[in-house]
Amino acid sequence: MAVLPILIAPHPTLKRRADPVQEVDDEIRQLTEDMxxxxxxxxxxxxxxxxxxxxxxxxxxxxxxxxEAPQPYRMINPELLWTSEQPDTREEGCLSLPEIYADVTRPAACKVAYLDEQGQRQELEAEGLLAVCIQHEIDHLDGVLFVDHLSALKRNMLMRKLAKQQAGKKPNKKASVNA
Structure with missing residues (x-):
């Protein structure tokens, strides 16, 4: 296993729609472990x-x-099957936007279908933090950051704060890629 460098916004990869996984193989399994x-x-x-x-x-x-004991989920090609109409507002942060937080309103519950690390189709109903996390991470696969759910004014303010914060960091590889 390996700790991978985490991209910091506004890196262009973070704004692109990710490609579906064609086959769940050892390379994908290793990717999930490294992630x-x-x-x-x-x-x-x-x-x-x-x-x-x-x-x-x-x-x-x-x-x-x-x-609590770790409860990791590895989701390949996740897709939301439904989301609740009831909203939930929570403070969100992101490893690609270190030290940046804002309240985001999302559906309070969701149901997701995905392939597990064996390539088997799974479905999961989630609420609370897990539902928010699933929606946040699926957004990443569609090139959407949590700040994209905010007003343009708030988003621009937070992105300027991030740019200023990153400009002040020492050119240490770990500091520039990890939260």
């Missing part, structure tokens, strides 16, 4: 392949509470 290691190292609760500069429809998540 989980990267996510845990950051630390974060979700990571999409475009965030590590791989334009594939692959996400990993682990929304276990602190002190």
């Amino acid at each position: 989980l290691e990267t996510m845990y190292d950051a630390p974060g609760v979700g990571l999409a392949a475009p965030q590590v500069d791989i334009s594939k429809r692959v996400i990993v998540l682990d929304c276990a509470n602190e002190g």
Whole structure:
């Protein structure tokens, strides 16, 4: 396993729609393991392949509470089957926008279909943090960042803050790619 460099916005890969995975093979399984290691190292609760500069429809998540055993999900070609009409507003952050947070309103629950690491189709109904995380990571696969859900004024303010913050960092490779 390996910790992969995490892209920082406004990297162009983060704004592109990721390609579907054609076959769940050892390369994809290794990618999910490396992504989980990267996510845990950051630390974060979700990571999409475009965030590590791989334009594939692959996400990993682990929304276990602190002190609980890890509950990792590896989702290949995830697709939302439905979302609830009830909204949920939560503060979101992103490993590709370090130290940037904002309240985002999303559906409170969702149902997702995906392929697991064995290539088997799975479905999962989620609510709360897990539902938010699934929607956030699927957004990444479509080239959408959480700040894209905000007003233009708020988004521009946060992106200027990120640019200023990144310009002030020392040219240390780890500091420039990890949250």
